[in-house]
Amino acid sequence: MKKLLMATAATALFASAASAEEIKLGVLLGFTGPAESLAPDMSEGIKLAVSEVSDSGKFLDGTTVSTVVGDSTCVDAAAAVAAGERQVTSDKVVGIIGALCSGATGAVFQSVALPNGIVMISPSATSPGLTTMEDDGLFFRASPSDARQGQIMTEVIMERGLKEVAVTYTNNDYGKGLADAFASAFTEAGGTVTVSVAHEDGKADYSAEVGAMASAGGEALVVVGYLDQGGPGIIRAALDTGAFDLFVLPDAMVGDSISDKFGDEIEGSFGQVPGTDSPGTGMLAELGAAAGYTGDAPYAPESYDAAALMLLAMQSAGSTDSSVYKDHVMKVANAPGEQIFPGELEKALEILAEGGEIDYVGGSAVELIEPGESAGNYREIEIKGGVFETVKYR
Amino acid sequence: MDFLNAIVALANFVIIPATVYGSQLALGALGVTLIYGILRFSNFAHGDTMAFGTMVTILITWWFQSMGINFGILPTALLALPFGIAITSLFLLGTDRVVYKFYREKKSEPVIFVIVSLGVMFMMNGIVRFIIGTGDQRFADGERFIISTREFKAMTGLQEGLAIRFTQGITVVTAIIVVAALFYFLNRTRTGKSMRAFSDNEDLALLSGINPERVVMVTWIIVAGLATIAGVLYGLDKTFKPFTYFQLLLPIFASAIVGGLGNPLGAIAGGFVIAFSEVSVTYAFKKVLGYLLPESLEPDSLVQLLSTDYKFAVSFVILIIVLLVKPTGLFKGKSV
Numbered sequence: 001m002k003k004l005l006m007a008t009a010a011t012a013l014f015a016s017a018a019s020a021e022e023i024k025l026g027v028l029l030g031f032t033g034p035a036e037s038l039a040p041d042m043s044e045g046i047k048l049a050v051s052e053v054s055d056s057g058k059f060l061d062g063t064t065v066s067t068v069v070g071d072s073t074c075v076d077a078a079a080a081v082a083a084g085e086r087q088v089t090s091d092k093v094v095g096i097i098g099a100l101c102s103g104a105t106g107a108v109f110q111s112v113a114l115p116n117g118i119v120m121i122s123p124s125a126t127s128p129g130l131t132t133m134e135d136d137g138l139f140f141r142a143s144p145s146d147a148r149q150g151q152i153m154t155e156v157i158m159e160r161g162l163k164e165v166a167v168t169y170t171n172n173d174y175g176k177g178l179a180d181a182f183a184s185a186f187t188e189a190g191g192t193v194t195v196s197v198a199h200e201d202g203k204a205d206y207s208a209e210v211g212a213m214a215s216a217g218g219e220a221l222v223v224v225g226y227l228d229q230g231g232p233g234i235i236r237a238a239l240d241t242g243a244f245d246l247f248v249l250p251d252a253m254v255g256d257s258i259s260d261k262f263g264d265e266i267e268g269s270f271g272q273v274p275g276t277d278s279p280g281t282g283m284l285a286e287l288g289a290a291a292g293y294t295g296d297a298p299y300a301p302e303s304y305d306a307a308a309l310m311l312l313a314m315q316s317a318g319s320t321d322s323s324v325y326k327d328h329v330m331k332v333a334n335a336p337g338e339q340i341f342p343g344e345l346e347k348a349l350e351i352l353a354e355g356g357e358i359d360y361v362g363g364s365a366v367e368l369i370e371p372g373e374s375a376g377n378y379r380e381i382e383i384k385g386g387v388f389e390t391v392k393y394r
Numbered sequence: 395m396d397f398l399n400a401i402v403a404l405a406n407f408v409i410i411p412a413t414v415y416g417s418q419l420a421l422g423a424l425g426v427t428l429i430y431g432i433l434r435f436s437n438f439a440h441g442d443t444m445a446f447g448t449m450v451t452i453l454i455t456w457w458f459q460s461m462g463i464n465f466g467i468l469p470t471a472l473l474a475l476p477f478g479i480a481i482t483s484l485f486l487l488g489t490d491r492v493v494y495k496f497y498r499e500k501k502s503e504p505v506i507f508v509i510v511s512l513g514v515m516f517m518m519n520g521i522v523r524f525i526i527g528t529g530d531q532r533f534a535d536g537e538r539f540i541i542s543t544r545e546f547k548a549m550t551g552l553q554e555g556l557a558i559r560f561t562q563g564i565t566v567v568t569a570i571i572v573v574a575a576l577f578y579f580l581n582r583t584r585t586g587k588s589m590r591a592f593s594d595n596e597d598l599a600l601l602s603g604i605n606p607e608r609v610v611m612v613t614w615i616i617v618a619g620l621a622t623i624a625g626v627l628y629g630l631d632k633t634f635k636p637f638t639y640f641q642l643l644l645p646i647f648a649s650a651i652v653g654g655l656g657n658p659l660g661a662i663a664g665g666f667v668i669a670f671s672e673v674s675v676t677y678a679f680k681k682v683l684g685y686l687l688p689e690s691l692e693p694d695s696l697v698q699l700l701s702t703d704y705k706f707a708v709s710f711v712i713l714i715i716v717l718l719v720k721p722t723g724l725f726k727g728k729s730v
Contacts, residue, residue: 032528171703195678195696198703204632205415208676208702211407215678216696233633241406242543242555 023320025050025307026087027067028098028108030074034170034201034229035100037257042123043069044293045284045303045363046097049345053311056346058353060315072099074226075172075201077107084112094320095310096120097303102127102174109139119322119329121310123303126251127177131373137326142302142309142366143274144376146174149250150181152272152378152394154189157220157248160270164192165248166218168209168234170225171198178250179224194218201229206237214243220269222248227255232262239265247271254298254381254388263386270391273298275379276365277393284342284363301342301363302374308345308362309333315352333368335359395552400685402554406543412673413666414562414631417569420665421624422642423649424576424658425617431593431656432613433494435507440621440646442518445639446485447622448629449526451478452533459535467537469561471626478626483618489514490614498610515640522636531634534561561631572623573662576616580658585612593656641706645672648709652716654723663724668709676702 027046029039047067054065068091070083080099087093096113098120099105105125113120114136122130122141131145157165167183169175175198183193195216199209213221221244225231231253238244239262249258249271258266275281281296284304288295295301310325312332317325332348337357340348348358360366367375380391422444429437437443454474464470497510539545540563543555580586585608592599592609600606625639632638649668653660678696687693700708716723 197701200703202635202637204628204635204638205411207407207411208673208705211411211673212676212678212696212698212702214407215403215681215698217681240539240557240559242547242557 022064022066024091024093025065025067025310026070026084026091026093026096026098028070028072028080028084028087028096028100028104030100030104031069031071033074033076033101034226035074035252037228037255038124038252038297038299039100041288041294041297041300042100042303044288044291045295045300046123046307048287048291048293048295049304049307049311052343052345053308053349056349058346058349059311060318060320063320065311068093070098072101072104072108074099074101074104077103080104080108081111084108088112088116088118093118094314095322095325097306097310098122100124100299101172102130102177103172105141106130106133106173109133109135113138117322119310119313119326121306121329123306124299125174127173128181129173129177131371135371137372138322140306140309140329140368140372142306142364142374143299144374146178147181148376149178149272149274149378150183150185152376153182153222153248153250154185154191155394156270156272156380157186157222158189158191162219163190164194164218165220165222166194166213166216166244167196167222167224168199168213169196170230171200174252175224179222182222182224182250199225199230199234201226203230203233206230206233207241210234210237210241210243213238214241218244220244220246220248222250223253224250226252227258232258235262235266249381251298256388259383259387262383264383266383267386268383270380270382272378272380272394274302274364274374274376275390275393276377277379278361278365278377280341280361280363280365287343295363302366304342305360305362305364305366308342308348309360309366312340312345312348312352312358312360315349330368330372332358333360333366396685398550399552399554400682402546402550402552402556403685404682406554406556408670408673408677410556410558410562412670414565415673416666416669417565418624418628418631418665419642419645419649419669420662421569421572421620421627422646423653423661423665424573425620425624426646426650427653427656427658427661428613428617428620430650431658432589432609433507435504435511436647436655437617438508438511438643439515439518440617441639441641441643442515442522442636443482443486443618443621444625444628444642445522445634445636446518447478447482447618448625448634448639449522449636450481451475451622451626452526452531452629452634454478455533465536467560468564469534469536469630471533471630472564475623475626479619479622482622483615486614486618487611490610519636519640526636528636531629533634534630536560559631561627565627565631568623568627572620576620576658579616589613644706645669645709648713652712652723654725657723657725660723660725667724668712671712672705672708675699675708676705 031039053059072080102125105122126146128145128147169179247269251273254273284295313325313328316328337359340360342363369375378394381388451474454477455471540558543557546556588604649664653664678698680696
């Protein structure tokens with residue numbers, strides 16, 4: 001008994017004294033569901049940042065980091081919350097990177113992260129609603145709010161001389177948020193939204209929705225949907241019935257599965273997706289190629305950045321406690337300090353360990369504004385010759 | 395000219411889609427109504443039977459495609475369809491042997507059969523998802539359009555375009571052939587007559603020497619055929635996804651009940667009633683009226699009775715009205 005007690009005491013002592021521990025990060029992305037084709041590259045981006053930090057040996061005196069992956073599904077809030085709950089309570093993660101979609105992000109944050117006081121950084125949730133929610137400073141996103149995307153989309157459309165558009169949006173937080181943000185920006189700029197029709201994801205047939213929009217008319221159709229869900233169904237129905245042949249594609253509609261499916265049928269269609277011409281994206285593309293994934297895929301740079309920001313904030317705070325390092329996220333993301341690009345996390349860890357300051361730029365030129373979201377850089381894209389091509393950066 | 399434009403716009407967005415959808419519903423409702431008439435229960439597994447049949451057909455289609463077999467301008471799935479029907483028949487007969495036969499021999503109440511079919515539904519649900527996954531599967535090949543909007547506009551010089559897809563044409567033609575064949579079978583052949591006799595009065599039919607097991611077997615085979623054809627046509631025209639087939643159960647049952655459960659003619663009428671109401675109630679008539687009315691009367695609003703979000707509610711509402719006003723359905727069926 002005495003021996004056991006001593007052993008226990010010794011272990012306890014050892015555990016508290018040893019600063020080199022192993023921590024876990026929760027990765028919560030929509031691996032199944034309407035945006036599933038985005039998730040793999042995003043998840044690889046997170047893992048790349050995590051392994052870079054963990055392998056450097058310079059993170060919090062040699063603390064190693066591993067990831068626990070969960071499926072936030074995008075549409076099933078209950079499943080997302082259950083996955084988050086498991087990560088927090090049984091895997092004891094120190095922070096969550098996720099979720100992919102706005103609805104899942106809000107749900108997981110409200111029912112898991114906030115009550116447990118865990119920091120959550122989403123690489124891709126863009127609903128304007130997340131800006132105003134009560135978050136105790138625990139919620140960040142490496143992606144901009146759609147209020148900003150609405151303005152950018154207005155500029156992109158206006159520059160092409162289009163004044164009348166119809167809008168369809170996927171009936172959830174993301175779709176409604178972006179559609180509303182766009183409608184108000186577009187109307188303010190002198191354009192007309194002929195009709196704004198919601199569509200449910202996962203239906204086999206969208207001819208009724210397209211019929212209503214065709215009746216309302218418009219020079220182009222803004223499809224605020226998901227590329228693996230209702231989005232292509234709407235485009236297919238619109239093309240088949242000859243209702244529209246020009247489409248405006250916001251972020252969640254930009255991906256190879258759209259250009260593979262339609263190719264030159266939607267030649268000239270255009271849109272925007274978060275992205276930047278900062279050298280970071282190119283560097284991440286190279287790093288990704290070496291690691292076997294597409295480093296500059298939609299939201300993959302943001303994912304890398306989200307993970308990097310969380311770990312650098314811990315280093316800056318010298319703690320993995322959410323209530324401590326939450327105040328350091330903005331600090332490492334913004335000036336002043338030395339600029340940090342992808343692949344330079346080791347250098348950043350060193351600077352922070354010595355008490356210096358960094359300005360994390362990363363793969364998406366991330367600049368956090370209050371209350372903890374990216375200011376937003378966009379890449380304007382257009383379908384040329386059946387593939388997405390970058391027109392310019394905004 | 396404006397009048398023609400109005401008609402073309404209406405045809406393109408209401409008449410053609412509703413006719414095609416109606417044909418698909420009618421074929422589905424025929425299966426439900428046959429089971430209700432002859433086996434005397436509402437088969438909740440019907441939507442998933444359609445999914446199973448379609449899945450088998452898709453797998454065979456892919457196999458054919460990989461061997462380079464195709465059907466010219468028609469979709470390869472039509473070649474695979476007979477095999478799909480055969481396998482689905484075996485599957486349904488197996489289900490009957492393992493599950494329903496037990497309750498039939500015990501002479502269970504219809505409501506027990508309904509619950510049993512619910513169980514079968516969940517099993518089929520799982521099997522289909524297990525084999526082919528939950529995602530969208532596209533298996534349509536061959537020509538896409540009989541006439542596309544661009545060709546139509548060039549041909550007629552009208553402002554409005556009209557598109558008819560090959561799958562839409564195939565759906566309607568196939569539905570007509572299948573329905574004609576079914577009615578010939580039920581009214582003219584010995585087996586068909588014995589099935590109707592069994593449906594009208596089971597005891598009398600048994601006394602006159604009709605073999606009940608044979609009637610049951612033939613019914614399941616026909617139902618497998620109807621379900622597979624309906625499912626494949628729906629999948630070709632739209633897309634195959636197990637969950638949407640499960641959702642089809644509501645409009646299909648609404649069609650069967652509106653027409654009068656157990657009455658094949660009613661099932662067809664019901665299918666078209668549901669399809670046309672679903673499409674036309676949610677259609678925005680602004681454009682059509684814009685062509686028809688003089689400029690001063692042109693509507694500013696969309697002239698849409700219900701937003702498209704409420705599409706599914708339409709079949710519910712019709713179902714409720716029919717059950718309240720005429721529980722036996724438009725054609726004389728059995729009351730539920």
